[in-house]
Amino acid sequence: MTSSVPPSTQSAVRWFPPSYDIRVETVPIPQIQDPDDAIVKVKLAALCGSDLHIYRGHGGVDAVHTCGHEFIGEVVALGSNFGAKVERRPFLYSSLKVGDKVVSPFTSNCGECHVCRMGYTARCPKGKLFGSPALEGGQAQFLRVPMAGGTLFNLSDPSTWSSNLSQEIKQQALSELSDSSLLLLADILPTGVFAATQAINHPKVQPVVTGRPWPLCFSDSPAGNEVMLTQEDRILTVAIVGLGPVGVCATVSMLDLVATKGIPYRIVAIDPVESRREKVKAVYDSIGDDGKGRGEFVVLGIDAAKEQVKAWTKGTGCNAVLEVVGNSSALTLAFELVRAFGVITSVGVHGEPQIPFTGREFYNKNVSLDFGRCPARAMFPPAFDLLVKRQDVFGGVGQANSLIDRIVGFNEAAESYRAFDKGEIGKVIFDPWK
Ligand SMILES: [Zn+2]
C-alpha cells in the first residue's frame, strides 16, 4: 500500500559549533506554531557571504541550527490568521494562498509596528534572522516563516507591492524571470540597492546632485553671491570597496541611479582579488547604455584605486564610498578615499574589532558613517524593478557576467561552504530537491 500520509521529515543543511562544521541532516518538517505562520516548501536557497560569519565561528553563535537566510519557494500551509477579509493588517493576511510562490527578506518582520511602518523593517523589534539559533533557516526542504503576512512577498500576485513598472510589465517579468534570479531579491540585490540609495540621497552628496552649494541644495531660495558649482564640481566621484556578490549589486545599482538621474560620474570599483575584478568588468560590459549613463568607470586593486581617486579629484577624495565588505581594513580604506564632507555607507556585517577611527578623526574630516543591515522588505520594490531591468546581469548562471556561479544539491553543501569560504567559487545556490 502506498501511503498518502505526508512526509514528516526533511533534509536540511545544519551548522555545528564551534566552526567549519556543516552537515546535512534529516530533521522534522516544521509545523504551524502561531496563527500568523506560513510553511514554505523551498525551491532554491542561496549561500551568502554573511553565512560565513557563523560558519567561521565568528557569529557569536553556539547552537546547532539550520543555515541560510535567502530562499524562494511555495506556500504549503498557512496559520488560522490568514483568511478572506483580515482588517487592518498587512494585505497578505487577506490574500496569500497555499500554492503561491513567495520570496522572503532575510529577516522576518511584522509589517505592522511603528518601525516597520517607517520602512526600517530590518529592525522590527519582533524580527528575527533566518538561519540563526533564533529562527531556522532556508537551506532546507521546508521552513516556517513567522509573521508571514508582514514578511513574505507574494510573487504570484504582483499587485501586492508598489513598483515603477506597469502592472503588465511586472506580470510578464514574473512569468519570465528564473527562480535563481528572483532569489537575489532575498538579500543581495536589496542590500546593494540600499547601499547605493543611501549614498546618493545623503545630504552631503546633494550639492553634486542639485548643482547648488550646501545648504542651498536643500531649498528653492535664489542664490545670493555664492560662487556656484562648476561642471567639474558636479561630477560625482564614488568608490565601491569589495566586489563580492553584494558589491556587484551595489555597483550595478549605483550605475543605474546615476544613469537615471543623469549625473556625470567617476566610479572606481575596488577589490584585491583579480577574479572578482574580472567579474565586475564583465558585468559592466554587459550593461546596456540605459544602465550606465555618462561617466568613467574603472575596476582596480587597492593601491591603484587610491592613485586613481587622487588623480581624478586632485587629492580631494570621493563624495561617497560604499563599503561592502564588513571589516576594519575595508573601513580604513573607505575613510582614506572619502573626502571631507563625504559619506561612507557600510552594509557589511561587522565583527568584533573596534571601528578603526577616533572621534577626532571623524570631526576633522566631517565624515558621515552610515552603518547597518538593509531593510530588505522595504527595499524590495526598487530591487525588483532593477532585477527586471538588468536581466543582462542578473538573469544567468555560470557565465562570466553572472552573479550566480552554480546550482548544486545538498550533497555538495559542506564542500560549497568550504570553497566559498576560501574564495574558490562565487555565489552558490542549493536545490534541496536535487
Ligand atoms: Zn545574504
Ligand SMILES: [Zn+2]
Ligand atoms: Zn515590525
